[in-house]
Amino acid sequence: MARWCYRHRLVVLLIWVGAVFGLGFAGSAAGTDYANTFSLPNTDSTRAYDLMEKAFPQSAGDTDTVVWKVDEGSVRDESVRSRIEPKLAEIGKMAGVGEVTDPYADGAAGAAQISENGRIAYAQITFTEQANGVPKKTVEDVVDTAQSAERDGLQVELGGQAITRTQEPPTGIAEMVGILAAAVVLFLAFGSLFAMLLPLVVAIAALGTGLMTTSLLSHVTDVPEVAPLLGSLIGLGVGIDYALFIVTRHRRGILRGMKPEDSAVTALNTSGRAVLFAGGTVCIALAGMLVMNMRFLDGVVIATSLTVVLSVLAATTLLPALLGLLGMRVLSRRQRRRLAVTGPESAEASGLAARWSSYVERRPRSTAAMALLAMLILALPVLSIRLGATDQGNHQESTTTRQAYDLLAEGFGPGFNGPLQVVVAKGDANALVATIRTTEGVAQAAAAPPAQGITVIQVVPTTSPQSKATDQLIDRLRDEVIPASGAEAHVGGVTAIFKDFAAVTGDRLPYFVAAIISLGFLLLMVAFRSLIVPLTAALMNLIAAAASFGVLVAIFQWGWGTELLGIGKEGPITAFLPVIMLSLLFGLSMDYQVFLVSRMHEEWVHTKDNARAVRVGLAETSRVINCAALIMICVFSAFVLSGDMEGAMAGIGLAAAVALDAFILRTALVPAAMHLLGNSNWWLPAGLEKRLPHLAVEPKEEPEAAEPDRPAGSTSVVHGYVRDAEGAPVEGATVTLRSKGGRQLDRVTSLADGSYILSVPAPGAYLLAATAVSYGSRARQVTVEDGPLVYDVELTESSGSSESSEEEADAVN
DSSP states (O other), X not given: OHHHHHHTHHHHHHHHHHHHHHHHHHHHHHOOOOOOOOOOTTOHHHHHHHHHHHHOTTTTSOEEEEEEEESSSOTTSHHHHHHHHHHHHHHHTSTTEEEEXXXXXXXXXXXXXXXXXXXXXXXXXXXXXXXXXXXXXXXXXXXXXXXXXXXXXXXXXXXSHHHHGGGSOOTTHHHHHHHHHHHHHHHHHHOOHHHHHHHHHHHHHHHHHHHHHHHHHTTTSOOOTHHHHHHHHHHHHHHHHHHHHHHHHHHXXXXXXXXXXXXXXXXXXXXXXXXXXXXXXXXXXXHGGGXXXXXXXXXXXXXXXXXXXXXXXXIIIIHHHHHHHHGGGGSOHHHHHHHHHHOSOXXXXXXXXXXXXXXXXXOHHHHHHHXXXXXXXXXXXXXXXXXXXXXXXXXXXXXXXXXXXXXXXXXXXXXXXXXXXXXXXXXXXXXXXXXXXXXXXXXXXXXXXXXXXXXXXXXXXXXXXTSHXXXXXXXXXXXXXXXXXXXXEEEESHHHHHHHHHHHHHHHHHXXXXXXXXXXXXXXXXXXXXXXXXXXHHHHHHHHHHHHHHHHIIIIISOTTHHHHTOOOOOOEEXXXXXXXXXXXXXXXXXXXXXXXXXXXXXXXXXXXXXXXXXXXXXXXXXXXXXXXHHHHHHHHGGGGGSOHHHHHXXXXXXXXXXXXXXIIIIIIHHHHHHHHGGXXXXXXXXXXXXXXOOOSSOOOOOOOOOTTOOSSOSEEEEEEEEOTTSOBOTTOEEEEEOTTOOEEEEEEOOTTSEEEEEESSSEEEEXXXXXXXXXXXXXXXXXXSSOEEOOEEOOOOSSOEEEEEEEOOOOO
């Protein structure tokens, strides 16, 4: 397929352009119909909601609030009333506004909308549609009209879901910032404008089609408003990363002398297969949210999985077509000139990555201890995590919704912003009202006129909606007050719904974690034919999750830097966030684990030397893993600008998770642990080996053409280190393997850590020679038996004399 897309690139591009513009036009024409369905079956709040919907179907529109406060005097003063009443009347006549209830109306209802000290009052505006269905222009007109009544000493603020929409930054700001940051990282990594654009174009094409398809699906199924935001977040991250892996492999192939078409096909057949595997695991992890049996999460699964699938599709079809258009221009001008002058370059890892890999090999215990200690310290805050819901009290202090929230709390008590609704189906509602008024934690309670035999009691707690005391009041009403009254009643309202949501999430979360960890264990066991590698990965995923949630708690629950980051006031962690974050974290961790361990596994199969396998695998993959992680961190962190608290939480949480996973776990703790575990990393019982299916994550590349006098299809290897007399690695030493007759069989250059590996055609005796600038030459006879031979060479500074010996090295099988 890769070769077909490469050769028929114009056809592929036209199909993708048609899909993007076609879906964009359809999505724009149809609009969106997102629905936040937080109710859960078989919960008390859901029963209350169902009864209210049956008895009061007319209360379908969104209700928002206008709050005003005077510095001196009373809101009843004529100077205040004459400014406020005309504005409320003007709002009531606007198209899309159903009703306005103001405190200046006659009767007790109006009087109840004025605080006891007379300095704060509010009016309720009921729209004819829910918040997401009210035209933004209408909401802006309401805000402008209400706030035009302000003067010195008179403050007017507005709150509610519809009002919140006017504070949202322009659509796409977070995505644009993330893309620009990723572009900078890609340009620094590739040094080529065209190579930089490739992952961005692929990710944008996948994201655009994904978001438009999600908006169309919102008309046929329940998709929450936060779903497209999360889809954008994960879609940009994996879309850029998947393309990055493939483009990196393609560029490496060209630099090693392959033709662009052959390099693209090889890249898709190797890294492309890994992308398919990684994308599949992310989708499976996301689908694991269905285990929670929450309708709200179903729409999140649809949006996020759809963007991941389209990201994989774009990486495996659109990307090879773009590679065909660019040809050699995927390299920078400097790289093309160097390739023309000096010829293909070696693919051996060198530089900082190789030096770090050697350091981890030499000091695995201290490296593992420091990495583990850092992760445990970051994970400590997770012990105090509290799940709940954010509201307008968590908005930034400068927003009108936060100001309105604070004014209502000041004038009518902190519980006024999150009233409870006790829905009475049977029994004496008046007696229940009297009992509730005397209950600890209740500021006021009043019953509305019954409808169809249903009575709703409005209960205002003495504490805020996010307070633990409010949760305790809900439990007290359900477990003690209502059963003792003999009435059939249920406690509902937004606060009660989110409390039930958090409780159900907490109860089902262990099963969800067990499911995705078990799935990851099985996939890695099949891929790498090992029990220890998947077990290590499972433990690392748990450590990464704990540490990332610790960061989340410190920032959003403890308030360490919330105002500095511009994300409002601290509060509980959104109840559904752990499920979504764990799904995404599991999928992204699998990406990095597969990419890292697949290279280690390839080296292990070739040499049966665990130390070398871990060292080479880390040296050759850490740079691209860290680059991919840096891109994801930029993309995720940019979602702080989304204007949505849940989006900011998910962005910061995932950015922290990716940073910790890539920079501490995959480049330090995992390789250190694998060095300590030794050959047991690759142990799998013989009986299990026979029963497991074979799954090739990243097949071996086709062997390169054999050099003159070099055997094609060697049966073993000689490998080890070249060091000086002090034990320091010698980089750039030439190591040659010759037959007894003096014929050269293989020749390599030692890496930055001094390591080398030579191909051996068959068991027997050979001559191994090493030489380097400023060092003397050294030659030894080595005997290779059935398995690989580990042999270290020591070079000493001399005038260049050669020394040889008939000593024979011990064979290591």
